[in-house]
Amino acid sequence: MQLISGLTKFFRSGWTNPAIPALTAALVALAPQAHGQSLFSPAIRVNQDIVTWYELQQRQQFLDVLGIPGSSEAEVRQALIDDRLRKQAMRDAGIQAAPEDVQAGIDEFAARGQLSTDQFLQALGDVGVDPETVRDFVADQLSWRDYIAARFISQARPTDDEINRALGQGGGGGLQILLSELIIPVTPQTVAQANALATEISRLDTQDAFSAAATQYSAAATRDNGGRLDWLPITNLPPALQEVILSLKNGQITEPITLPNAVALFQMRGIREVSSGTPRYSKIDYAAYYLPGGRSADSLATAARLKEEIDTCDDLYGVAKDQPAEVLDRVSAATSEIPRDIALELAKLDPNEVSTALTRNNGQTLVFLMMCNRTRDLGEDTSRVDVANALTQQRLQAFAESLLEQLRADAVIIEQ
Incomplete structure (x- = not known):
């Protein structure tokens, strides 16, 4: 069950009856509109089930009192439609939360507000929230959790390889970016010219123009491909650069970025989300072997x-x-502690891949740079069991959202 963080703040701040006028104004908007309708007449029909005006009022009042987001009329309507769809699916499957589990959930709500269960329900009752509204809300959350687990658990469990990747022993996922790069080498004698050229290129306004400039001026290996990089997880990049890149729209180019022995420019070509969560890395392990001769x-x-x-x-x-x-x-270090040019090259590499794009000593030494491993930032005491459980819960949530979307698409919904 998803616990409500706003509850503690509400009760610690001190509940008083003067909140009622604001709630009353909100409830007027949800009152039955047609002459002669009662609070218990249908406000929404969801397949064979109904949602009454009373239930709409109760849900909004409950959310308002606890300070829970999603208490507008449209959001409350959608939430109760989803409730009915979930209950229909669970009814067909014969799944219902045990009374003792529902009571434990209510007890936990109350404890988060530093109240006994009786005090909690009394405080809600004083502003007109029926105890059954609370029980229905908690029961729906618990039943849906059990239903999704029973239906999808075998598909949600991660493999050993997937756990390895989550622990940083493989590639990552999440938010990915598609960039083009242009790296201009710099020596003490060419700093002014390189900066002027980079500034001019940063003003280009098309991907084709940037690609042509990369082919002509870039020292990176990607020059042969017009500077185009493959999709990269955003968290592969140095933290300071992530913010810069994410501020770009498609086709936009960064201002010149100063690196050791170079000036860099990046153009945004795309951004996407992939199914797995965006990883954060606590450490990057890499090796740099230096070869004379640049x-x-x-x-x-x-x-x-x-x-x-x-x-x-x-x-x-x-x-x-x-x-x-x-x-x-x-070296094993956080990305923020790694020299920016090395961090940028490492961002493009998978474990055991190599880059020879960098130099040191004013270009006199070639850097043979090898990515060794990335360590996911999952906490010092994270175990394989912890990771497996986290991945399973993440996938169950995705299955739940997908199923609910399908139930909505198949339903006959009539709103008053």
């Missing part, structure tokens, strides 16, 4: 050969054996 043909050839020879970040320890310690960095 982007010379010899250094790039060495990097290409090395890429073919190794499979994981740990293999780089063997490559760097007997060399000075500074030729290899193995």
Whole structure:
């Protein structure tokens, strides 16, 4: 059952009868409109069931008193239509909440307001909310939870691979972005020219124009594809850049972004949501192996050969054996603690993938950059069981929403 966070605030603030005039004004809007109608006449017909004017008033009054969002007339109507659809599905399946479970739910509501159950129901009764309104509300939530679990639990349970991915041992999901990039190399002698060029490019107004500029000026490997990147989870990007990117509309370009040895520009090409939740990462594990010669043909050839020879970040320890310690960095850090150019390159990589786009030492050293792993930010004590339960609940919620949409589409609903 979804607990109502506004309850504690309501009762701690001190309930008093002067709230009644405001509630009365709200209830007038829900009064039966046709002459001769009673409070117990149908306000809505949902298939073979009805919702009365009295139920509409009671639900709005209940939500208003507890400070729960969704108490407008339209929202209350939709909520009670959904209630009827859920009850019809549960009735057909023979599922009903046990009386003791309903009572426990009401007790929990009261406890969150630091009241006994009797005090809780009395406070509601003083403003005209019938105890049966509370019981129906709680029973519907509990019954629907049990119904969805019984119907979909086998489909909702995650596999071991899905749990691994949720723990940061694989790719992520959630909100994804589609970008184009343009990276202009900078040396102390070319800073002014690079900044002027980047400013000019940032004023372009089409994707084709940006793509042509990336092909001509970008030093990133994506230049051969007009700077176009594949879909990326937004949380792969450094936190400071996420806000900048999400503020863009399709086709818009960022202002020039200063990086070590470069200036970067990004153009938004699309944004989407995928089925899994957006992950947050507590740590990024990566390796940087430094090759002399910058982007010379010899250094790039060495990097290409090395890429073919190794499979994981740990293999780089063997490559760097007997060399000075500074030729290899193995780092585990939060994204916000990682140099921005490295963080941007890592955002494009899956575990054990490599980038050779970056340099150090004013371009004299090539960075062989390898993504090792991303660790999901799930709390220090998170276990596989915790993750499995969280994924299961997330999927059950998605199944519930999808089923309710289908029930709405199939229903005959007549509103007065």
